Amino acid sequence: SVTAAGHYHKLEEPFFVLATQNPIEQEGTYPLPEAQLDRFMFNVWVDYPTYEEELAVVRATTSSVSATVNSVMEAEEILFFQNLVRRIPVADHVLEYAVKLAVRTRPVADAPEIVGKYISWGAGPRASQNLVLGAKCHALLQGKYAPDEEDVRAVALPILRHRIVRNYRAEAEGYSVEKIIEAIL
Template sequence: MQYKDEVEAVHALQTAYKQIRAEVAKVVVGQDDVVKSVLIAIFSNGHCLLVGVPGLAKTLLVQTVASVLDLGFNRIQFTPDLMPSDIIGSEILGEDRQFKFVKGPVFSNIILADEINRTPPKTQAALLEAMQEKAVTAAGLTHALPKPFFVLATQNPIEQEGTYPLPEAQLDRFMFNIQLGYPSLEEELHIVRNTTSQRQVSLSKVMGMEQIQYFQSLIREVPVTDHVLQYAVKLASKTRPQTELATEAVNKYISWGAGPRASQFLVLGAKTHAVLSGKYAPDIEDVQAVAEAILRHRIVRNYRAEAEGLSVEKIIRGLF
């Protein structure tokens, strides 16, 4: 695909984004902010953690996005007896008496890690290298994963019996922690009407692998002014207690703040948010638009914040 200049390429991405939103809306009713966040993560080359109670179309959303973007899709149902080899694959002895590597379901473009906190840490850790390095290592050999590669994981925030909280190292690899809420009454009426009839939906393919990779490169080339870059880095720094930029509220209520990966994602997310909103460079409002989803799972509240019922989101908004 050839564009005359970056301006034309940005227009093409904005047009494609509107088409993707329209196609997804044929299947997923409401959840507009969630759909936007997932697409921002994809064009930023990041991963998403979707947190919501059962029945909010988390799985349906991921399947629909994969279909509209014409990407390979695999779903992995995380259970307590799942082993790392069930995700990345394993070495088997072939008929020729030679060992060969059989690829697991992680070898696809979009991976739905369903109920990721239902499997023990040993199996959760099998995704660490895949999410960061876009590769897996087995029997001393490194195998590259298909490009583009995204992990979209789901988690149920209510039922915690028999679950294993994700370690901080793995949480930090997710660009966004997206909270899904209940639909409005009007949206729920629409959902029930559509899903209790014989309604058939035909989805159009809007984009392919090569286009996605091109637009990911385009996002990297979007310019960022120094004051926006400094704002993003300072915003992440403010979350770290007992440091130079930490606010009084952070020192009082936070035991652990966001690391440098948060600063990187704030800038990348702001770039993508700006382009998808029709701008050619991000401003401070774009950083703030993505900040909550990027920072909420990187900040650990202390006992005082929990006792006073102070949410992470309120602390983050206080930093703006």
């Protein structure tokens, strides 16, 4: 579901919300508090296109030719795969690794030194949930029957990136969230 300008909109399955932020204005057009950012599973960085990609975009968007969009999958198929991901088993040690990874981002007494030094707020329980779901999906896409710790590490950056708040010291010393996540992996 989505609430915009005070109006509630229920999304039919399998639809979901995709939001964008302008990296130049780091908070985006409308700044979102951390509690709302936490509701997004991933924060994916999209880099500049290559010359060839940009050339293709410009050709496609500056002519009178209209693009044809073909269906890749029916809604029922998407729902099938969403349910399949939820049914994939996860070994206890992988589940524990995902939760420990999220916990390691929190600036508490026994946190890693880099976390205590540079983070003012760490990832919450939704991060643990999303690390497990993301790892299951990653494993499935890799042709595996169950995720391992490597699958958790593979999805950690886009899942944790927007859930960690750096402190002033991190900003002053140029420690990015990405660098901190890399250090705790």
